[in-house]
Amino acid sequence: MQITSQMVKDLRDKTAAGMMDCKKALAETNGDMEKAVDFLRQKGLAVAAKRAGKATSEGTIGVYVHAGGKLGVMVELGCETDFVAKTDAFVDFAKDVAMHIAAVNPVGINRDDIPAELIAREKEIYVNQALDSGKPAAIVEKMVSGKVDKFIAESCLMEQKFVKNPDLTIQDKLNEVIATMGENISIKRFSRFQVGAE
The missing domain is CATH 1.10.286.20 (GTP Cyclohydrolase I; Chain A, domain 1)
Structure with missing residues (x-):
């Protein structure tokens, strides 16, 4: 099947994966968009597994304050390099995780934290x-x-459905970001503050 630039663009819009990765995924799946999405997600899992042992000593603090200033969240995200820590995609992911925590109020990051x-x-x-x-x-x-x-x-945060895309868990979204960035990324800790709550 002929892979058109529009197909590549559509897949890229859907997954935020790189152009060449999208083209390869479509070629591997004979242009089937849904299978191409699954192919990219599996690739993301493989990249995440390969990078898992890398130290995440750089990073950023994501902050979200809900309208009215009565609810706020700070989350620390770690990555391997300062270069990635300063990218818009990394900073946006930190903000998205903080917003998710504000909305869903997880008890801990992983099962061990409960x-x-x-x-x-x-x-x-x-x-x-x-x-x-x-x-x-x-x-x-x-x-x-x-x-x-x-x-x-x-x-637990990592198993919750992501508020901006309920088809993905936070772990799935993290794997996508790791695949896109090519670095290990970790959610290290968070604090949720609410006026009047203990």
């Missing part, structure tokens, strides 16, 4: 709900296990 007491409290609530509804004890554990896993996924 306090065990919080998980235990949620599990207890789910067990009591299931028992009160008359479910047999054998089924309760399986039901509760699924609900607890869903709670953890919704509480």
Whole structure:
């Protein structure tokens, strides 16, 4: 199939990948736009895995303050070089992550950051709900296990659906940025401030 410049442009607009990467993805998938998107996402995962061990000692602080000044977030993003830290794409990603945190209020960055007491409290609530509804004890554990896993996924930043594109998780978006930048990038920490909240 003939790969046109318009097809390459459309894929680039959709994925923000490089022009040559888009052209190669379309060639590999015989011009199928959806398969080309998947091809680029898999490539992003491969780049992210290859770069994962690299130190991220440079970076930036992304800040988002919601209208009215009652809610604000600061997030630290790390990267390998000062050059990448100063790019518009990197700074914009930091702002997007800060905005996402303001909107969704994650408990931690990864599953390991979710306090065990919080998980235990949620599990207890789910067990009591299931028992009160008359479910047999054998089924309760399986039901509760699924609900607890869903709670953890919704509480940790990397597994949350990205507010600007619910088709992607924050981890997916991070992988895309790593593939585009060609450097390891990490979300190191965040703080969310809300007037009147403890």
